[in-house]
Amino acid sequence: MSKPAARGPSNANSKDGEICPVCKSSRYLNKHMKFLINPECYHKMCESCVDRIFSHGPAPCPIAGCKRTLRKVKFREQRFEDLKVEREVDIRRRVAAVFDKTEDDFETLRDYNDYLETVEEITWNLILKIDVEATEKKLRQYEAAQKAERNIQAQTYQPDPSLPSDTAQVVLKKSAAQRRAQGNPTGNTPDPASGAGNGQQTEPGLRFKGLKKYVPPPPEAPFDPFDGWAIEPQYYVTQNDYDVEWLTRAINDPLHIGGGYDMRDFYSWALCDAFSGFGVFVEDGKDVEMADVF
Numbered sequence: 581m582s583k584p585a586a587r588g589p590s591n592a593n594s595k596d597g598e599i600c601p602v603c604k605s606s607r608y609l610n611k612h613m614k615f616l617i618n619p620e621c622y623h624k625m626c627e628s629c630v631d632r633i634f635s636h637g638p639a640p641c642p643i644a645g646c647k648r649t650l651r652k653v654k655f656r657e658q659r660f661e662d663l664k665v666e667r668e669v670d671i672r673r674r675v676a677a678v679f680d681k682t683e684d685d686f687e688t689l690r691d692y693n694d695y696l697e698t699v700e701e702i703t704w705n706l707i708l709k710i711d712v713e714a715t716e717k718k719l720r721q722y723e724a725a726q727k728a729e730r731n732i733q734a735q736t737y738q739p740d741p742s743l744p745s746d747t748a749q750v751v752l753k754k755s756a757a758q759r760r761a762q763g764n765p766t767g768n769t770p771d772p773a774s775g776a777g778n779g780q781q782t783e784p785g786l787r788f789k790g791l792k793k794y795v796p797p798p799p800e801a802p803f804d805p806f807d808g809w810a811i812e813p814q815y816y817v818t819q820n821d822y823d824v825e826w827l828t829r830a831i832n833d834p835l836h837i838g839g840g841y842d843m844r845d846f847y848s849w850a851l852c853d854a855f856s857g858f859g860v861f862v863e864d865g866k867d868v869e870m871a872d873v874f
């Protein structure tokens with residue numbers, strides 16, 4: 581475990597912050613010099629050092645005593661003057677992304693406060709480097725369980741819930757593997773796949789009480805562009821052909837057949853024209869209009 585770069589007595593002088601600890605070049609000589617840090621160990625170095633050392637792939641941190649393997653993509657500019665603050669903010673952001681429950685997710689305020697306390701404990705363990713491995717494991721397990729739970733919630737809308745999505749299958753497999761790794765092959769822990777809609781599925785060790793049960797919203801009705809209005813004719817049925825002499829003549833006329841004209845279109849238009857006034861009461865319509873005006 582390496583300590584984050586602290587501003588000890590050796591670099592109390594603000595000028596020291598302007599010198600790259602790797603190549604010793606100073607901002608005094610190159611005013612465009614940019615310092616970068618890597619959240620892996622928070623050691624600061626100049627951009628050209630990062631380019632030189634990490635361009636060909638991951639490499640160990642060049643700061644003496646730090647053996648962390650760093651990647652170029654992870655380097656970024658420092659946001660806070662104090663690197664301790666920088667690190668704490670990063671950790672808090674990472675933990676908050678996993679533990680994203682709100683007060684509304686809990687039955688009582690007390691349960692929510694208990695949850696917040698657990699989250700704060702995890703955060704402080706990571707910040708102060710206490711039980712880092714166990715805490716990281718807890719974090720990963722909880723994240724996997726949350727993902728599996730969300731996938732199940734998403735599946736409640738799918739026509740066939742017995743077929744989980746590829747991602748869900750991967751997550752479920754992972755959680756199953758984690759349970760096996762914990763020596764619990766009997767499956768005493770709730771299987772995320774067993775009960776859709778249960779909001780309390782988390783890995784053992786990180787179960788929060790007082791979580792509200794997940795209630796899936798009612799399924800949406802299929803979209804009806806006519807808002808319940810029946811487009812099908814109510815007063816007549818269109819036949820495929822009619823035994824009328826002039827109509828038969830017209831059908832057999834090559835002029836009509838030639839254009840690919842479908843006589844059934846003609847039938848439905850003609851009948852629609854004849855019957856479309858049915859069921860519309862002009863007097864009723866007038867009353868509504870008058871009522872609107874006054």
Ligand SMILES: [Zn+2]
Nearest residue numbers: 600603626629
């Ligand atoms: Zn440098």
Ligand SMILES: [Zn+2]
Nearest residue numbers: 621623641646
């Ligand atoms: Zn380092």
